[in-house]
Amino acid sequence: MQLDDRIAIVTGGANGIGRGIAAVLAQRGAHVVIADIDGQAASEVARSVEKAGRKALVVEADVSRRTSTDAMVAATLAAFGRVDILVNNAGVGGGKEWWSRTTGNSGDWDRTYAVNVMGIVHGIESVQGHMKERRQGKIVNIASTAGRRASAWFAHYSASKASAINVSQAYALRLAPFNINVNCICPGLLWTPLWEKISERRLSTVAAAQRVSPREFFLQQVKANVPLGREQTPEDVGKLTAFLVSDAARNITGQSINLNGGSVKN
Ligand SMILES: NC(=O)c1ccc[n+]([C@@H]2O[C@H](COP(=O)([O-])OP(=O)(O)OC[C@H]3O[C@@H](n4cnc5c(N)ncnc54)[C@H](O)[C@@H]3O)[C@@H](O)[C@H]2O)c1
Structure with missing residues (x-):
């Protein structure tokens, strides 16, 4: 699955x-x-991409703002002359210090929609003109297993991810006539800064005597919910992304693929 000299x-x-x-794309x-x-x-991250022998560019961008994604695409075109691949991965669990609240407030609903949904829309809207002109392009959006299944306390996040899945299908239909593939990945449980905060939030409601470390709490969730019995990793998501943006996946579009060790099947 080589991606030689593609611009992502x-x-x-x-x-x-x-x-x-x-890392995997590099x-x-x-x-x-x-x-x-x-x-x-x-x-x-740019330094590690360069260590792998590839070129890297850092763009400070806030995907909740269309002007910022426009500038992101413009900076890429100025540096490399084209965009082959867009991965809309940026995501949040809510507004400022969302992990300190038992359930989401209106700021959490606003921020998850602004980043997790509109971030995808803005990224695609900013790049689609260029990709349409070239009649080629690969777009991968990162949703979540949470988008497949409602959550009592994390409703705003789950709903935003369900929306991300639907938005991916809509853009796959809209961009298919231009030979642009749009797919979506729904990861399960990955130990990242985001999950660290989820652990802290969930542990805040546990009696002090039963409290474990955030990492231990996360591993308990993996044991209880993942049929394959192991956590997923950022590298796993990188490998699936690399497949979806490769020529091997040229006839795959509009799909939302679970990467969760078997925890949710629909
Ligand atoms: N960790 C998990 O278990 C898990 C599971 C399913 C889906 N996801 C999704 O995967 C994606 C990445 O999650 P993660 O766990 O790596 O989270 P993370 O918090 O570790 O990293 C998210 C990154 O997005 C950046 N970001 C946040 N808001 C942004 C904005 N407005 N514009 C640009 N960048 C912004 C952050 O600075 C950070 O670098 C998210 O969409 C998340 O919802 C994560």
């Missing part, structure tokens, strides 16, 4: 899953644009 933008590429996606030969609000962490 990874939003939210500075941490967690995005970092894994950037290993397969792609040059990677790391677009994130966290410019410092993005620079670290």
Whole structure:
């Protein structure tokens, strides 16, 4: 699954899953644009992409703003002359300090929709003109197993991810006549800064005597919910992304693929 000299933008590429996606795409030969609000962490990822022998570009971008995704695509075109791949991975669990609340407030609903849904819409809207002109392009959106199954306390997040799945299907239909593939990945349980905060949030409601470390709590969830019995990793998501953006997947579009060790099957 080689991606030699393809130009890939990874939003939210500075941490967690995005970092894994950037690393695998670079290993397969792609040059990677790391677009994130966290410019410092993005620079670290850029250095590791360069160590792998590929070119890297850091773009400080906030995908909740269309002007910012427009600037992200413009910076990529200025540096590399084209965009072959867009991975809309940036995502949040809610508004400021969402992990300190028992259930989401209106700010959490607003922020998850602004980043997890509109971030995808903005990314695609910014790049689609260029991809349509070239009549080629690969887009992968990162949703979640949470988008397949409602959650009592994390409703705003689950609903935003269900929406991300639907938005992916809509754009797959809209862009298919231009030979642009749009697919979606629904990861399960991955130990990233995001899940660290989920653990902290869930542990805050557990009696002190039963409290374990955030990592231990996460592993308990894996044991209880994952038939294969192991956590998923950012590298797993990177490998599936690399497949979906490769020529081997040229006839796959509009799909939402679970990567969750068997925890949710629909
Ligand atoms: N960790 C999991 O178990 C898991 C499971 C399913 C889906 N996901 C999804 O995978 C994606 C990555 O999650 P993660 O666990 O790596 O999270 P993370 O919090 O570790 O990393 C998210 C990255 O997105 C960036 N980001 C946040 N808001 C942004 C914005 N407005 N514009 C640009 N960048 C922004 C952050 O700076 C960070 O680098 C998210 O969409 C998340 O919802 C995660």
